[in-house]
Amino acid sequence: MAAITAALVKELREKTGVGMMDCKKALTENGGDLEASMDWLRKNGLSKAAKKADRIAAEGLVAVATDGSTGAVVELNSETDFVARNTAFQGTAGEIAKLAVSVGDDVAAIKAAKMASGTTVDDHLTNLIATIGENMSLRRAALVTANPGVVASYVHNSVVDGMGALGVIVGLKSTGDAEKLAELGRKIAMHIAAGAPAVALSVDVDGVDAAIVDKEREVFAAQARASGKPENIVEKMVEGRIRKFFEEVVLMKQVFVMDPDRTIEKVVADAAAELGTPIEITGFERMSLGEGVEKGPEEDFAAEVAAATGKA
Template identity: 60%
Template sequence: MAEITAALVKELREKTGAGMMDCKKALAETGGDIEAAVDWLRKKGLSAAAKKAGRVAAEGLVGVAASGGRGAVVEVNAETDFVARNEMFQGFVRQVADRVLATGADIEAVKAEGLPSGRSVADELTHLIATIGENMALRRSLRLEVSQGVVASYVHNATATGLGKIGVLVALESAGDAAKLEALGRQLAMHVAAANPQFLNVASVDSSALDRERDVLREQARASGKPEAIIDKMVEGRLRKFYEETVLLEQVFVIDGETRVSKVVEGVAKEIGQPIAVTGFARYALGEGIEKAQSDFAAEVAAQLGR
């Protein structure tokens, strides 16, 4: 029997696009004959995955996992919303979220992580592509941690437990009662899902975003014909509105519609007798930033009819 070398596995993988473990198995089954291994993979439907790689995958699921002072959020994309209801796909997203929670969010390291199937995350994804028949991609992952306190999670438009279209994490650093911190964290996560803040606090506002906003506000103020000295005051006043729209701690809490988020946190801190610091948040919305192909259904039908 021919030796199954790493170079041989690599060559078969490049030919077929199949996962590393599947390529190794194919070569073992065919005695190292690479052409026979290609046929073996084709018969199993595993080489088809490479052909799907160019198709836009903007659907799928966002998955979250949280435990005590640690939380993870991942996005795994597929081509159609139908796949989000597939139990195999859902199980895969959960496993990936659990791996990120346990080991970290570096995407390449996550892909190399082993799963109960015996395949790596990357090879399991290739296996799913071949089995389900759609292009898929592990797009991004993130983990939040606190040394003391909780990382709370929330999923909006949930398809199943911990899976949906919007996933949110909120990190609260505090020595206070964990149950009350968890309740506050979940409410804040629901707020983040609805209000979509871009920054945690005023100090964290990106300087380029702030400069851009100032330029826009200055031009708007100049149009009013006011003197430059007045314009500066007008700009700074209007920046408050910008902060209220984009900064989490400056936003009005969506649950009561009147209290600033920072005041909500202060209120709970007073109640539990311990300071609370919101140290971070993350909001993943499925498919955001992915350019989706716009299809003209009428044109497609006409083309099929030869018109």
């Protein structure tokens, strides 16, 4: 049996990121065998992670990564915003975003991909849950490509470079100057992040779901008829409202937040004229942290501590 020295405990801690006391216990349980102790910690980490798996994770980070003509945005959740400031969590979010650029936006495929450490994303997250002590979840990922061209990104109120609570990626297909395309793409991404005047649903009119348009027509028609207007006037009113609807939810029809005198369509056309080559927005993704997640009731931390210490 190897002696359980401070150096051995330190080595195990550096390899696993687990606390000193847990490392010492693992080495004691496994006769000082480093590899067996790592396995022991992992097995116990799986147990700890399982207990935390049903806890709601709606905080965390949105991370973006781009590589020329491809870009990805991912959402890595945790239980509290405190964890979003943890460097290990931030490093994980950033590496996952970079993996998504090459792996794609399928969450299962990303979880099965190998990280720089050699472990899969899924196993890495399990170990991180055990180390930090909070449930974590890779909730979603999205990909945009523009070949030839560039994918630009923007993170609003970033915590660290490429990570924050709101991330946007935009693809610009063009043979124009990559640096100028990236600058244009970033400005459009900032516009999308601002959500002004409304969050865009698609790049162009054809991309808006027909069912959504039909529903809006029904609502507008009912409102117009309620005013007592004749049917021919109702039709004109509905078409006018639909045009206004498209101006709100179609990216190309939106008024550019940085220049209210131009639409995004005009901004792109002006840039294409300047570069002397066509520019096409191939797609965009806007990801806001925790959107759509139903959070549980706020926990009373003081009451939880009192209950744990038997002083409730």
